Amino acid sequence: MTTPSEQTAAAVSRRRFLQAAASAALVAGCGKSTRPGDSTGGAGTDAPVERMIVLGVDGMDPKLLEQFVAEGRMPNCQRLMEAGSFGNLQTCDPPQSPVAWSNFISGTNPGGHGIFDFIARDPKTMQPFHSTAQPEPASGMLSLGGWQVPLSPGRIENRRQGKTFWNDLQDSGVPCTIFRVPANFPATDSDATTLSGMGTPDLQGGYGTFSYFTDHSRQRTRDVPGGNIQKVAVRDHVVECSLKGPVNSFLAEETSSEVPFQVYLDPQRPLAKIVFPDAEVLLREGEWSDWIVVKFPMLPHVVEVSGICRVLLKKAQDGFGLYVSPVNIDPSDSSMPISTPPDYAQRLVREMGYFYTQGMIEDTSALSAGILTPDEYRQQSTFVIEERMRFFEHELERFEDGFLFFYFSSLDLNSHVFWRTRDREHPAYSQELADQHGDFIPELYGKLDRAIGQAMEKADENTLLMVMSDHGFTSFRRQFNLNSWLMDNGYVGAKNPAKRGVDSYLKDVDWPNTRAYGLGINGLYLNLAGRETQGTVAQGSEAEELKSELIARLKEVRDPENGEQVIANVFRAEEIYSGPYLQDAPDLIVAYSNYYRASWDTVLGAFPRQHLLDNTDAWSGDHCVNSQIVPGVLLCNRAIQKTDPNLTDLAPTILSAFGVPVPEEMSGQNIL
Structure with missing residues (x-):
């Protein structure tokens, strides 16, 4: 049986052998790719690299980056621009995050x-569900009084x-660390x-459900978007x-x-x-706790689920208010598969302490609900970036060989909620808020610049360094109720037109009298016969004519307040996607104009x-618009040869840099 060090040495030897073989093939003229722009030889004509670091900075905007570099706030990015x-x-x-990061991971488009x-x-x-993960319930239940015991376990897909x-890198002997990549x-x-x-x-x-306990006379027990208020x-x-936890499927x-x-008190x-x-x-009063471990009993004396949370004592005198963060999966005792190997999360806890495991960490829902003030939200968001920086330094210090990807979330979620401090034309802009928190987005860019500088110090002549973002940002000033427009233009039937239902998730739709409906942020579906359970639109020419009609009419929608075009473009899925999963795509993809986006009611299927x-x-800021408005950022310590690099190009580039063949399924090209 080999030891871990022997396994590592074997993997390195195997990788160097493969790299040498790839280089020899190139010299012999046998390694040329059959796809334009691809190469198995790494950065340009260079030999395969020994190490590569990719920093994924969600939401980094190229215009803001250039502005802050010009202002002297980001000296490390300036050095990287000049040298690379x-x-x-x-x-x-x-340009939604789960779509964009899936493009990055797979090297291909959503199809x-x-x-x-x-x-x-x-x-x-x-029925709607989260697109990236879906639970498969346990089966074969054995009933015991008010309890039920599964005979086979459930799983999450x-x-x-x-x-x-x-996985392609690992198969070729390149050790990889992938820290919190989305999707x-x-x-x-x-x-x-x-x-x-x-x-x-x-x-x-869910994506994060906070709890708020209060005795305020104007509050009542109720659910709010992203949270629960308890009187x-x-x-x-x-x-x-009483703190709510996971659904108890044993009951x-x-x-x-x-x-x-x-x-x-x-x-x-x-x-x-x-x-x-x-x-x-x-x-x-006004103080945050550290992490608190909470164990939720599921099957008495047999099964419990462990979570962690942080609390903020908002008020202790002249009223009571206690905020409890969403209960995160406990990384030391995870009930769900959050890492590979499974004990990696546990090792991180031992080495670094408890940490956020929830995917979308900053509690923007509590801010929008008025539970957290901007000051309190900023405190919580600062915890996030400080934690992420500590873990980055930890991973960077132990990184010696192979590939390291590290993800930063802070620019994205804070640009979403503090963009209103930058846009005087935004309906939620206030001078007071801008004076108090207008410095936060620039401050976060500065902190990320320091992380980039640390990566540059780690990178030698044999290290390829990239900094990339999945999209940029713009202001979200006006919202469009797509489903309401569809209903009022005869494409959606209502069960009770006089009442005009506003229940979420299309509950009030009269499906036999519906031809099209919106769900999600940018998706528009036909009520297609043979696909939807009560489909009315025949596949073939009728469906194609309806698509053409919807495209033309939606592009004509104008904002009565200013006459601006609300929707820049509407794409047929088959025009922009290809691949084995094309049939699962929305029939039409709505690309909004600058400053516009689908309303929250549209996302949830309301009218x-x-x-x-x-x-x-x-x-107040967003990026779910026409992709040409919100490109991402790419910085590299090597020359980029491709004039218009795309997210789908990065996976083939990473593989090529290590001399690993690019799978045919990848549609991107090597940009180096």
């Missing part, structure tokens, strides 16, 4: 990997299809060291609370598991002791009366 190369990186349509939007739907049931470039939950089976990123749920199964009572300076009538906890000072079954913490309205939400 810099340019726009063409993103995808739609080749099957991810088209944040939200997908089952045409047989018309990663819906992104096809191979990953790091990789559950973590793809691999010999690589990986930690899942965007798409990883909290313990309630509580303070009795003798004690507050009884015959499935309900959320819960853990009770108590808050003891100091009658004299703004202090509170929060007591969970296995932990307690003392906080001052408000108004077609266009101001976006007054904190979520």
Whole structure:
């Protein structure tokens, strides 16, 4: 049996042998790719590289990058531009993060990997689900009173299809570390060291559900987007609370598991002791806790699920308010597959302490709901970037050979909610907010510049370094209710037109009288006979005529406030996608004009009366528009030869840099 060090040495020897063989083939004229722009010989005519570092900076915008470089805020990026190369990186349509990162991972378009939007739907049931991961429930239930015990376990499926470039690298002996790349939950089976990123749920199964406990007279117990508000009572300076966890599938009538906890308020000072079954913490008013481990009982004395959360004591005197973060999967005792090997997450906890596992970390929902103030949200977001920087330094220090990908989320989510501090024309702009937090986006760019500088110090002449983003950013000023427009123009029938339903997820649709519907941010589907369960549009010429009609009419939509074109383009899926999963794509992809985007009601399949309205939400910046408006960023310490590099080009480039053959399924080209 070989030891880990012997296995590593063997892998390195195998990789160097393959690289030498690839170089020899090139010299002999036998290594030339049959696809234009491809090469198995690495960066240009150079020999295969020994090491490569790719920093994935979600949402880094080329215009802002150039501005901050010119202002002297980003000296490391300036050095990289001068010594290497810099340019726009063409993103995808739609430029949504799960789609874009899947393009990066697979080296092909959505038709080749099957991810088209944040939200997908089952045409047989018309039920929506998260596009990147889908649970498969346990089967063969054995009923025991009010309990049910599965005879076979459930599982979660990663819906992104096809191979990953790091599996090709690993197969060729290149050791890989992939830190939190989006669209990789559950973590793809691999010999690589990986930690899942965007798409990883909290313990309630969503993108992140906060809890807020308050005795405020104007609040009531209710669900809000991305959270739950619970009205509580303070009795003798004690507050009884209950924290919701995962759905308990062991119960015959499935309900959320819960853990009770108590808050003891100091009658004299703004202090509170929060007591969970296995932990307690003392906080001052306005203070955040560190991570708290919470164990949710599922099957008494047999099964429990472990989570971690942080709490903020908002008010302890003259009213009570306690914010509890979404309950993250406990990386030391994970109930879901978040890393490869499975113990990688546990090793990180031992080496670095507890950390966020939730895919979308910054709690923008609590900010939009008014539960977190901008100051409190900024504190939480600062925790995120500080944690990510610590882990980056840790991974960079131990990186010696092979390939390292490291992902930063902070520019994306903070640009979403603080873009209004930069755009005076935005409906949610205020001078006060701009004065208080207009420095935060530039500050984050500066912190990322320091990380880039650290990577540059690590990179020697045999190291290829890239910094890339999946898309840029623009202002989201006005929102368009696509489904409302479809209903009012005769494409969607309503069960009760007089009532005008606004229930989410298309619940009020009269399907026999519906020809088209919107779901997700950019998707538009035909109610196609033979595909949708109550399809009305015949496949063939009728469907094609309807597509042409919708394209023409949607491109004519104008904003009554200013006369601007709302939708820049509408693409047929077959025009921009190809591959084995094309049949799963929306029939049409709506590419919005600058400053416009689908409304939140459109995303959820609802039908408000108004077609266009101001976006007054904190979520003020966005990128789900025409892809030409929001290109990403590409920085490299080598010369980029391709004039218009695309996200799909990066996987073939990475493989080629190591002398690894590029699979035929990859549609991108080697940009070096």
